[in-house]
Amino acid sequence: MRFGRMLNVVDAHAEGESGKVVVGGVGPVPGETMFDKMLHFSEHLDHLRKLLLCEPRGAVWHNANVVLPSNNPDADFGYIILESTEYPAMSGSNTMCVATVLLETGMLPMTEPVTHLVLESPAGLIGIEATCASGKVERVKLVNQPAFVYHQDAKIDVPGVGKVSVDVAYGGMTFAFVDAGSVGIPLEAGQEAVLYDLGQRIKKAAAEQLEVRHPTNPRIPGITNTSFTGPLIREDAPDGAEMVRSKNAVIVSPGRLDRSPCGMGTSARLALLHARGELKPGQLFRPESLIGSQFDARIEDTTRLGPYAAVIPAISGRAWITSLNQLVLDPSDPFQEGFVVGKPWKSEY
Template identity: 45%
Template sequence: MQWNKKISVLGVHAEGEIGRVITAGVLDIPGRSMMDKMNYINTVDDSIRRFALFEPRGFSQMTVNLLLPATQPEADVGFIPMQPDCAHALSGSNSMCVTTALLETGMIPMQEPHTEVVLDTPAGLVTATAHCENGKCKSVSLTMVPSFVEALDQQIEVEGLGKLTVDIAYGGCYFALVDANALGLKLRPSEARTLVELGTRIKQAAAAQISVQHPLYPSLNKIEYAIFTGNYEGELRSTNIIYPGRVDRSPCGAGSSARLAVMYARHQIAMNEPVKIKSTIDGRFICEVVAETTVGDKQAIIPRIEGRAWIYSMEEYGVDPSDPFPLGYTLSDTWGPEI
């Protein structure tokens, strides 16, 4: 075996959503801040993203998290979640995966019953509190970045659906929140293909028809996801649709933050009132608003999201010099028509 490139990767999932973690093989990415580093991957050199995510080493139904030295003195480690379309500013489920990987491998010492890890992300600092027992992270509670409502009850024109009302909110990235009940959807596994098809159209329409701009981060200026929200017999469910066209297996941490901002703005939830949000496959997060704040001129909240993550594999990826696909490949059968 003659590899000229190698990375070590842990297989991790949070409530069913795969968030692999690169633990060796990448020293750093150029940039003074994590936002700079994310932008470098997205605009200058995305070879590590393609190497880790594209076939034959990767696949479209996952995220790969890149661990990096922290750029802020308060943080323990930096990380950037890389997905099939690009590197992103924040992911709650992947913050859980990263925290679990750091502590259960000993990269950061685990203290029982609680260990605090401060994560440096492009969207800002996230404080993870791991609840630990017998060397295992039983759960991870995230104090997320400030989240806020951009607009409520916005009408957009969606192909095949006509006029549709959505809410736009930020939870580490921008979401178009769609009332699944209004569309007759119950967010069950049997609806996954329908949700992907509708969600893709809704996201494209919202991104084209509604302008957004984060008050502090110029790069965060587009709606990245459509997330379906439902309430069935008192049980809250969420289904986020991720490029190139798949259902988030977890309830989506950033999306749950955005949903909390909407619920709080509508007076549907009180401060420090925990709610359980389930995913399409019954993964669950416990979510609550723990503080009010401002972001620029916007009223915002601080969300706390708690969930669980599990390590399921330890792998090494490499490339032989004769391999004709050193950065992998994508095909429209699984990666969609937009590749």
């Protein structure tokens, strides 16, 4: 049998969120930067994203990453992030999966107790600090590109709902933040169908009614996700300092729940909390997903990005390899690019 395509894939998840890592079989992807490579991939190789993420090989809650050589002399590797409906500039959970796979499979050397590396994402260089023991990556800390706030307390008209107050912030992807209590939805896994529907309605309305344009790269998409946030809970951190906890539910297009607390949503929320005076640089923020998984996050520093005050987010979490496999495509398979069936693949929003 001669397969039409064979991809070497390491399946992983970071705090519950899927992150396939493609380590072989794609071949060269043209482009000077990883953002350039992402654009080429989306225009000429999108069939590979569909093959990986659509049925029968994938599912709407799956993500994938293609590991590629980087042209940046400061980077150890680069990677492109593939999701159900878009190519994000950056993803926290996917980055944790990529770093874990690179180290645990020996593609990059592991140094215990801490391995430092730099990865080039489409958003730019991402510093990684991986805590390692006995050949296992126990925790991945990433230092993200700057996060900033576009809008605070903006009022939008949401069809079927009415006026909704949202904050809009960027942290590698752009999010519309909504206080879950303000729209009367408990942050519980049993409310997922309601959260999906309302999250997509809010995202669409916010994208249509609020101006969003990245100050240094206008090709980065606008609002593509909604984050429902719970109240801030202040308590003592393990070191005795005050920490802040909060539950959240991030709804990713085309309408599904991020199983992790969402690294880029957390980055954007750090910028929002700092802008509101609710979180200081260095203070621990611990977001929690609806399945109970957590990230640890801090503001490493403050800066500016064009006209916006910005923060440098640091997010840490855990990732695990779940399988090693070769994804193959039989030339006689009628579903060369996979297929999608009904909700939640085909959202009306």
